[in-house]
Amino acid sequence: MAEEQGFGVLWYTEWLSSLEAHVHGIKRIIYDGRTKYQRVTLAETGSFGLTLFLDGYAQSSEYDEFVYHESLVHPAMLTHPHPEKVLVIGGGEGATLREVLKHPSVKRAVMVDIDEELVEIVKRYMWKWHRSSFDDPRVELLFMDGKKFVEETSERFDVIILDLTDPVSGTPGVHLYTKEFYETIYDKLTPQGVMVTQATSTRYNVKAFSVINNTVASVFPVARPYKVFVATFYSEWGFALGSKGRDPLKIDKEEISRRLQSLDLRYLDLETFYYLFHIPKYIREEMQKY
Ligand code: SAM
Numbered sequence: 001m002a003e004e005q006g007f008g009v010l011w012y013t014e015w016l017s018s019l020e021a022h023v024h025g026i027k028r029i030i031y032d033g034r035t036k037y038q039r040v041t042l043a044e045t046g047s048f049g050l051t052l053f054l055d056g057y058a059q060s061s062e063y064d065e066f067v068y069h070e071s072l073v074h075p076a077m078l079t080h081p082h083p084e085k086v087l088v089i090g091g092g093e094g095a096t097l098r099e100v101l102k103h104p105s106v107k108r109a110v111m112v113d114i115d116e117e118l119v120e121i122v123k124r125y126m127w128k129w130h131r132s133s134f135d136d137p138r139v140e141l142l143f144m145d146g147k148k149f150v151e152e153t154s155e156r157f158d159v160i161i162l163d164l165t166d167p168v169s170g171t172p173g174v175h176l177y178t179k180e181f182y183e184t185i186y187d188k189l190t191p192q193g194v195m196v197t198q199a200t201s202t203r204y205n206v207k208a209f210s211v212i213n214n215t216v217a218s219v220f221p222v223a224r225p226y227k228v229f230v231a232t233f234y235s236e237w238g239f240a241l242g243s244k245g246r247d248p249l250k251i252d253k254e255e256i257s258r259r260l261q262s263l264d265l266r267y268l269d270l271e272t273f274y275y276l277f278h279i280p281k282y283i284r285e286e287m288q289k290y
Contacts, residue, residue, distance in 0.1 A: 094130025
């Protein structure tokens with residue numbers, strides 16, 4: 001992982017594919033250890049500032065975590081006309097919760113992450129991400145497998161956000177990218193309910209992006225793929241949105257604009273909201289294959 005080299009800098013190699021690596025210059029390692037579920041490395045990198053790696057893959061950095069988290073959360077929240085009850089599965093950094101809580105309509109937000117030790121590390125070192133969201137009185141924080149929670153709960157949610165590690169064999173989130181799981185999510189949503197999941201990199205794993213989006217589209221009457229460029233991931237990052245009711249691209253622009261303005265965001269405004277949904281031709285063609 002990290003090894004000493006010249007110039008008094010440590011280098012951390014993140015393998016993006018078997019033939020490509022991103023080598024981060026590390027100024028300081030803040031934490032490096034194993035929880036029951038994953039290897040957690042928190043380091044101050046030269047380019048991205050404080051960066052969280054899980055099992056060797058960057059999850060988010062101080063530099064542009066807001067780009068990823070605003071893009072993950074708000075399209076789904078805005079697609080619902082008045083989200084009151086929200087479920088976040090995964091999202092250990094607490095930044096997804098932070099974005100959800102910005103919506104004044106939210107009365108209850110349940111976050112279910114499998115890894116309590118990770119969240120303890122996040123609470124201790126990553127205030128910039130969670131900004132004490134875990135202490136908000138609207139929040140219930142649970143530590144268990146998100147799949148088990150969704151299968152067992154009798155509660156219904158307006159929005160369900162899946163902020164999970166990538167679907168890589170042997171990692172704890174892999175079972176939460178299946179058609180069966182999305183069908184269970186569908187059942188646990190209220191009539192106008194909306195779900196969104198991160199859907200991996202459109203550059204390094206366009207097949208996974210396509211398959212996840214096509215699977216969501218096989219379950220939900222309205223499905224929209226979208227993506228955003230995240231420098232920390234060296235790639236455009238994909239998402240898959242499924243809605244039982246409204247289509248995000250058919251909502252009155254004035255409503256989107258008004259609601260976005262009340263949220264105090266850094267990446268999303270009306271212009272970037274619509275830009276997210278522009279999928280390049282070659283990716284649309286790729287999606288037809290699966
Ligand atoms: N921002 C990240 C990205 O796209 O690269 C992903 C966010 S986050 C750090 C991933 C979280 O998913 C972790 O906190 C991990 O513990 C959690 N997770 C993985 N599998 C899970 C499961 N089966 N149930 C609940 N949480 C899970």
